[in-house]
Amino acid sequence: MKTITKLALSNNKKNKTRSVLVMVAVFLTMTLLSAIATFGYSTIKYEKLNAEKFYGDYYGMYVGVAEDQIHSMEQRSEFAEVGRAASVGEVENKSRLALSWMGEKALEMTNLKEQLETGVFPEKENEIAGPEEFFEKLGYPEAKQGDKIKLRFRRNNQETYRDADFVVSGITKSPVELENQSYAAYVSEDFYKAVYKNGERAFNAYFKFSEEVQVNAETVEMTAKDLAEECGINPSQTVINTYYTFWALDPGMETILGCVVIALIVCLFSVLVIYNIFQVGIIQKIQEYGKIRALGTTRKQMRKLVFREGMTLALPAIIPGMIAGAGITVAFMHYWLEKSQSVMGREAYTDFSMVSVPLLLLCAAVSLLAVWAALKKPMKLVAKISPVEAIRFQGDGSKRRKGFRKGKRQMSVGTMMTANLAINRKRTVVTILTMGLSCVLFVVISNFTGNISTKYDAKKQVPYGQFQIALDYDLSDTAYPENNLDSILQNNPFDDAFLQALEEIDGVTEVRLQNILYARDAEGNLQSVGVLGKEEFEDEAYQGSLKGTVDYDKAAKEDAFIYGWSYFIEESGYDIGDQIQMELGDKDRTVSMEGEMQGAFGSSNMDWMITEDTYRKLGFTEDNPGMIWVDCKEADCAKVEAEIQNLLEGKEHYELSSYLGALETAESTLGMFEMLAYALLFLVGLIAFMNMANTMIISIITRKRELGVLQALGMTNRQLNGMLRNEGLLFTLGSVMIALAAGMPLGYALFRYGREHGYFGLDVYHVPLAEIMCMILILAVLQMGLSFILSRNVKKESIVERIRYQE
Incomplete structure (x- = not known):
């Protein structure tokens, strides 16, 4: 057992290029998996811990219901709590100002009590509470508890304005200041009843279901509408507290599913990369493995040898990848949550640990499982070949008859390139497929991120110029x-x-x-x-x-x-x-x-x-x-x-808006979402680069002997550079075609799904030309850069050394 381990370590030390590439692939895989897991875990935990604080703990409300309908709700066991609120009217002002009344239970269910900075909510008929901006718009910039104010209001646009005198009972927290922001103040129940007589009153009924009502995020709306009919309420008057019900009733399944899908794709690409590295390396070492087999090693021991070669490279990369992925994600989440708090005007969130050790250990197990999956075929290949066949092995014998190169009177860089690709059809196809599949995910995500735009959203509000004056x-x-x-x-x-x-x-x-x-x-x-x-x-x-x-x-x-x-x-x-x-x-x-x-x-x-x-x-x-x-x-x-x-x-009768103001508003709502989307796109691009770099390096290094023979027969350095460059560009072209053919339909489907589900910043579909052109340019530059660097490294050795090359 120790002998096999020592032999595996010796092989890894000898094959430095392969070893480095495998360790980098495992490190990046672990980094991505731990980042995805930490992000999903922290997002779900954050929302679950803070859902009630941010969104209130009510399931929904029925808008414009009558007194008797609320009595019907209160008599039904399905409703655990029912809170009342009502719109009182609009205030005469150039800005949008409104008056509302919130009952005690409604204040608790909506967490409005937490928004009170000083004083209390109105209890007497002449009391009012609201944000500083509300009073400032009325001409009371220094309003505080106990101050007297005057305003004119009306119940609706069928009535004239009437005067009202109030005493400020409390100041609530200011909402995030957006362009043309509307503000609401709160009056007492006595004032509401004085303005609206019996038969005129229409309430917003906030509700929470009792434990006997089994609902989840998908069924809560249908259940609420069914109960509305039972209480004589039109189901169309139902408004669900979507954010609260999603996080309180659903264990973040959409987030979990999204993270699992992305993690599986990462694993798939990692398996392809590691498999390519090992498969090509083993084919080049078949004779060496045959000699080991001839010394009496069993098939089981040969499989163990390859397995340990892979695992001894994977294990040292797991812990650094875990620390890198979790560390980067925790730093990003802290920045994101603090930014969200300031942008959205939220109170401080409940602190929590963003790292789940069991989840990270699961990621480590998944990474090792990916390495094992990548090693399965190489293990099987080594175990199956007999010592005699291995020692006589000169390449892929099964394809030898199909591999004869057709003779030509003259050879050019182009014909040498096509001849090489033809003799290695399988490797060429696999290279293009693996690179193309890596880029598919990039194209899919870019269809989503490329259509999220704060500038586009701002242009929807102010489509031309810097300022917009609209008739009000x-x-x-x-x-x-x-x-x-x-x-x-x-x-x-x-x-x-x-x-x-x-x-x-x-x-x-x-x-x-x-x-x-x-x-x-x-x-x-x-x-x-x-x-x-x-x-x-x-x-x-x-x-x-x-x-x-x-x-x-x-x-x-x-x-x-x-x-x-x-x-x-x-x-x-x-x-x-x-x-x-x-x-x-x-x-x-x-x-x-x-x-x-x-x-x-x-x-x-x-x-x-x-x-x-x-x-x-x-x-x-x-x-x-x-x-x-x-x-x-x-x-x-x-x-x-x-x-x-x-x-x-x-x-x-006018409303003045500015493009910069609309942009600031859009950034306050979409900016963090856009940042998150592009962070995901960066990770996906990292996968594509990892796969492309590994494929190119292995493709060129394993042909060192062949390139040496070609130069011995008269190929110049310039021709060598041109052949490798053109091969790289062909790989790039094939990869891009696969990525576009598969990625564009999938990306459009993702965009449609996002728009239909109300995701921010998605309205009109644009082909993400900038992102795709950037991907093509980077692929082409990296392909040519790698080809140039590797060809220089190859040329540093003499032709004799290259012909004798045995990695």
């Missing part, structure tokens, strides 16, 4: 009809003088408009109609999930309508192909228009869209801006924004 209007305000779109357009707040003043601001490079019309349907309902030019019509910011036919030329020719929101098309009462009759108007005139509803945009700012051509054909010759985009250099943004604010002073 209502469509059904009966109490203040001057807030409705038709009245606003008739007053024309963005007239020619205003537009000219914008263009004259120092630093402004472009002012761009999107016209808007108001429309009334057959029932007299007021709606908005946007006017798009061809460029805007085809802009991806509007496209999203298109339905029907959305074609500018066709819509312009046939004067068609395009619905603004494909997701809500069923609720609109219209369908693709319907004939739409509308009365369209601006500040001066109204025009009747009838046209086909040809399609629907994924998302837009208006109810309907028509083309610029149709707009002009209808006789609207002047501009009616509903959206204005102002562009300037980024360095001039602060100065230009201040000038725009001055021009807007005294104007109403």
Whole structure:
């Protein structure tokens, strides 16, 4: 037994190249496996420990339910707790401010009590609590507990505003400040009952299920809707606390499954790499193994010899790989969680250990299992060959007849390359397949990460320029009809003088408009109609999930309508192909228009869209801006924004947004997710590089004798370099073709899955050209670089030494 171990160690010491490559492969495999395991474990544990603190411990709520329906809920044993809350109304202000009431149980179930910085939540009819920003928007920047404030509010847009006096009872934690952020303050139950009489009250009923209701993250919504019907509540009024139920009711199965799939792919590639290294090395050493066999070694001992060669190389790489993978992941998770805490305005999370020793030991066992799987065929090969066959072995005898090279009068670099690849067809195919499969995962993940973009998300909010001035209007305000779109357009707040003043601001490079019309349907309902030019019509910011036919030329020719929101098309009462009759108007005139509803945009700012051509054909010759985009250099943004604010002073019914503000908002929600996705892409790229480097090194080193013979017959160093370079480029081309053929369909399927499940930053699919071109460029450079370096190393030895080479 000791003799076999010593022999294995001796072989490993002699075959330094193979030994180093195997140890690097095992180290990287262990690093990746421990990183994946630590990330999955820490993510699940973090969310489970903090789900209640971050998302509340309620399963969901029923929106707009009546008193008797809540009584029905409280009488059913399926509900462990029921909490009440209600929307009280909106506050008169340029910013979006709202009043709400939360009952005691609702405050507990939503963890709002934890958000209280000073004071208490309202108990008396004249008390109010809210964030500092709420009071600041009302003109009370230094508001504190005990201060008196005044505001005007109304219950809905069918009523006029009324005055109300309050005393500040408490200050809540400020939410993350986003552009055009809305703020809510809380009033007492007495105030809510004073504003809404019996029969007018509509509650949001928060609920938790009792233990007898067996649900998981997949079934909780269906169960909640079934119970809603039992209580006389419309199931469509159900809103599930998705994040809490996912982590509280589901043991992170999606996370676990994702980590397991990635780990299995890592293991598969590692098995291929280690197998290639050993298989090629053993074929080159068949005669040596035959001599050992001739000395009386049994088949079982030969298998043990190869097994111990592999394991004695794998074991020293396990612990460093484990420490590297776990250490890098823990550092990343600490950074990520601290960043999330500051970006999302969360309170401090419950601390926990991110490392699971049993899980890391399992990763070590999996890594060793991968090495064992890679060694199985080489072990079988060595054990099967008889001593006589091994000593007489001169290559792959089974393929010798197919391996004759066809003679030629003249040989060139290209013909020598194709001749070599032809004589080693199996090795060529295996090399291209293994490299291609390594790159498939890269292409799949890049289809996902390449479509996550904070800049793209920001451009959806502000599609052009640096600033966007949008009309802020209502469509059904009966109490203040001057807030409705038709009245606003008739007053024309963005007239020619205003537009000219914008263009004259120092630093402004472009002012761009999107016209808007108001429309009334057959029932007299007021709606908005946007006017798009061809460029805007085809802009991806509007496209999203298109339905029907959305074609500018066709819509312009046939004067068609395009619905603004494909997701809500069923609720609109219209369908693709319907004939739409509308009365369209601006500040001066109204025009009747009838046209086909040809399609629907994924998302837009208006109810309907028509083309610029149709707009002009209808006789609207002047501009009616509903959206204005102002562009300037980024360095001039602060100065230009201040000038725009001055021009807007005294104007109403507008909302000013900036691209940089929208980008900051997108980064606060998508930035960490994007970082995580690209970290995964980096790991996948590392796998592809590991496989490619190992394959190329073994391919060239094991042909050292053959290259020496070719140079002895007259091949120049330049021709040698060219042949190896072209072989590398052929490997790259084949790998890329496999990666694209398999990776693009799988990547698109992953993108569709992510979008359908509401993953952040995914809307319109883009082919990830940048990532793919980067992969191709890196592969090509690395292939040529490795070929050049290895050919230089080969040429350092004399031709005689190379011909006598016996690794």
